[in-house]
Amino acid sequence: MPFLPLLLCLLSAGCAVRPADTAGRDVRRAVSEWSRTPPERLAGIPVEDWAYEVGSVRRDGVRALVRAELRYRLSGYDPAPGGSAREIRLVEEDGTWRVTADRPAPGTPMQLWDQGPVSVVRGAHALVLGGAGQSGDTLRGIAAEADRAVPAASAAWPRAWAGRVVVLVPGSLEGMAQLLGGTADAYRGMGAVTTGRVGAGPAPADRVVVNPEGYAGLGEAGRRIVLTHEVTHVATRAATTDTTPLWLSEGFADWAAYRGGPTTPEQGAPALARAVRRGEVPARLPAAEDFAFGGDPQALARAYEGAWLACRLIADRWGEEALVGLYERAGREPLPTALDEALGVDQEGLTKAWQEALRGWLR
Secondary structure (H helix, E strand, O other): OOOHHHHHHHHOOOOOOOOHHHHHHHHHHHHHHHOOOOOHHHOOOOEEEEEEEEEEEEEEOOEEEEEEEEEEEEOOOOOOOEEEEEEEEEEEEOOEEEEEEEEEOOOOOOOHHHHOOOEEEEOOOEEEEEOOOOOHHHHHHHHHHHHHHHHHHHHHOOOOOOOOEEEEEOOOHHHHHHHHOOOHHHHOOOOEEEEOOOOOOOOOOOEEEEOHHHHHOOOHHHHHHHHHHHHHHHHOHHHOOOOOOHHHHHHHHHHHHHOOOOOOHHHHOHHHHHHHHOOOOOOOOOOHHHHOOOOOHHHHHHHHHHHHHHHHHHHHHOOHHHHHHHHHHHOOOOHHHHHHHHHOOOHHHHHHHHHHHHHHHOO
16 A cells, blocks of 8 residues: 555654645745845845846755845836846745845846945936945935036937936946946946836836946046946936937937046047048948957947047037937938938938048048
8 A cells, every 4th residue: 555654644744744835935934024125235235126037946945045036126216126037046934935145146237235235325417326445425425426427418308207317336446347247347448337128118227337447547537437437328318219220329428528527639530530541541431340349449449439520520510409309210210311311411421420520520
């Protein structure tokens, strides 16, 4: 009678055999109860709507592994919750499940608080979150620069946007790479980058992620230009789509950063100036592949400089409102149509005008 031991066990009050789905429900309940309050390491960060949406539960005896989606928003900054895939480990003790670890799911970028304690500095237009090891003076300086960058971006982009920005300052270049899901070499030498989804509609606010090593090596003017460039990406995000040419999105951000300042084309485009003096005037506006990191740094510099000067030319010749209008149209229409409607010129005509401007500016 092979089933007698099992029958006796089920009838005995001393046997604790529970259906697998009951254990799964207990694990889910434990995660739900545990996630009702954000962890202490988030103290000071204006987090709201903090919740874990459990996707799967895998139990192995008294241990369980949960895959979940963390959803949260930063109050006053995120119009919609952001997401992060997480891996949560639990252990059962005396019939009760307890969370023992919460980390990014494999292949998922870290959150800043995964790297250690987070410091918070609030500016008039900026929320600056600093990673482990960042000093208060550094964070306050970045907040002050971001507070200057937001009005500058608004002046260049006179369209509705949130008018505030979240800046993440990890403790190291390696920490920056972990936040972005890349390698340190991919961001070495950069001052900052911006993350976020393009297009209209509710979405988590963009994050400007500062490279603490690259940013520290910049002078006052360089820091202003870098942060204004990145904040402009935040301001224009709703109008930016997959159809927006990179020369226009990157060039516009640089144009906003240099706008109203004393920098001349020759001063702001040294790599391109050297090429033009050698008689190497670009045959076309910068293409998407020209902006790829990891290749020739001089070629990358020429791409950014050429994009900036293309936008400067448009603003000078057709007007700033025409440049803004082109940006808006290029996000929803083919570039030839956008150029015709905004400037009354085709791509060949714009390219020739840009080449002539380069020869005049960079002699």
